[in-house]
Amino acid sequence: MKEFTYTRAADTGSVLAALAERPGVALLAGGTELLNWLKEGIEAPDHLIDIGGLPLYDIEETADGGLRIGALQKMADVARHPDVVRRFPALARSLLLAASPQLRNMATLGGNLQQRTRCPYFRAETGALPCNKRTPGSGCAALAAGAEDTAALFGWTEECVATHPSDMAVALAALDATVVVCGPGGTERRVPADAFHLTPQEAPVQRHTVLRDDELITAVEVPGTAWPSAYVKVRERASYEFALVSAAALVDLADDGTLRAARVALGGVAHKPWVLDGITPLVAGLRPADTAALHAAVGPLFEEARPPAGEGFKADLARRATVRALRDAAAVREGDR
Template sequence: MREFDYQRANDVPGAVALLNADPNARFLGGGTNLVDLMKTGVERPDRLVDVRELPLDQVESTEDGGLRIGATVSNSDLAAHPDVRRRYPALTQALLAGASGQLRNMATVGGNLLQRTRCGYFTDVASPCNKRVPGSGCPAREGAHHNHAILGASEHCVAVHPSDMGVALAAFDAVVSYETADGLGELPLEEFYLPVADTPHRETALPSGALITGVTLPAAPVAARSRYRKVRERASYAFAIGSVAAALDVQDGVVRDVRVALGAVASRPWRARAAEAVLSGAPAGEASFAAAADAELAAAEPLPDNAYKVKLIRNLMVSVLTELTEEAAR
């Protein structure tokens, strides 16, 4: 690891000022992703600005019944928070599925949103990678891609976003708050991550020098009956090969409200809007769930070694939605 400077920020404006004073500085939260990338040479910051001690570690209820989550709240504390467990159980399940206890204790909400892909070509500095070195190519398309994207990819990048937490947040219309030298700003999570297109190195719409200060979850009564399901290649801690966050409100056998988001299928947490449109007002049953999954996956463009994900995600969506329906009927 190359040498770097380290400074601890005392307040949010100070943190923003420190980052803007050095174009090659990075914010440091828990460091569970950034430090690993520094060890491999993918990230080479000249300065780390430690934001872990900033007063952004609270989970608070909003006036409309939602939640405001500070950026430095640890994944462990967020998963255990009683309001999260009661109002957004899929978020708790996603956090618990996302990492070992030791990592959850260190990882922060802001850092989780900004974690980089685990594509092997991205993390290997000896390999070309458009996300790491724009214009160098995407060897995953012809190489190892069994865990890569089937939705929203491009010829320039087929990597997937690794966050479990982000999938649950996407299902519940989360809004990301940030601060820059010019003031405060917000981005809906669906706009926070940029499409891959021909610029995969540009991952988020955050302005330059911005510090994430928190995430707001609007009130969503449907979220109280929600579930997160993750499929991985081994039962112990591992990144997803497919995941679903879903919430369902069924009245008199008809879907009145539904939220669905998918993970490990795209470069960002994937809100399944086409599936939701099919399900809204439809009978709650396996036929409707399968039709909704097919509508969402109609846009899938799998590569030879990840075509299995289409069937996996279809079955996963049907299974989770069926379980939520059966739970509501009890």
């Protein structure tokens, strides 16, 4: 591991100044992801700034009835916050199903959003295996060797077939949340959660998010909504496992119990949370309990899925997770929110 210097930040301004003025700076919050990057050779900073003391811990109500959550809030604390549990069950559930209790007690919201893919070729120590994200032009071993369970269905290219691992990011995309970032001079920029991460089709494969080198995530804002929500995660074991596929759903129900509108985001299928655009006209008027009708209705949304060799099962799994999330969201009673 490369040697580096360490300081603890006194305020946000000093962090932004360091990011703007010094190359080779990395930020330390909970450390649950950065320490892995250091050990695996993914990052080799010259200077490490501990931002754990910055005042980015508040959870406040916004003017539209939503919540503004500080980027340094711990995942475990947000998952059990009464307002989150009552009003945004998909977010609470996505946090509770992530990682392990020990990691959730340390990991922050801002750090969770900046996770990198768990593709085993990207995570190989020293970058010895071909991976265009680690070594541009070296190839994509995951695609060449036969895709892994972590391979994408949407938005991938011959350069990279990896997926993003965050559960929380999927819920935030479905909830139409906003990632608030701060840049030089304290300038604030607001990024829709479903546009924060980048696919290889949208940007060079080495870019993971739209966050610039001189910017810091300061908060996440979840808009107020009366729609019930749910999060479904399908994984190979019951705990401490990343999703094969996941789905976060919000539903608007008519007085007769039929679906009036819906918003769904998928995880484990792309290098970003994948929002199923156009789902509302397909499911409107259907009853959430009519599983067969829902499966038939959402089928066209998966016609553009491109599963690599051996990954065909994931498209069907994602479709089933979508239907389950819609049903679970519809089953949330008014008193549960």
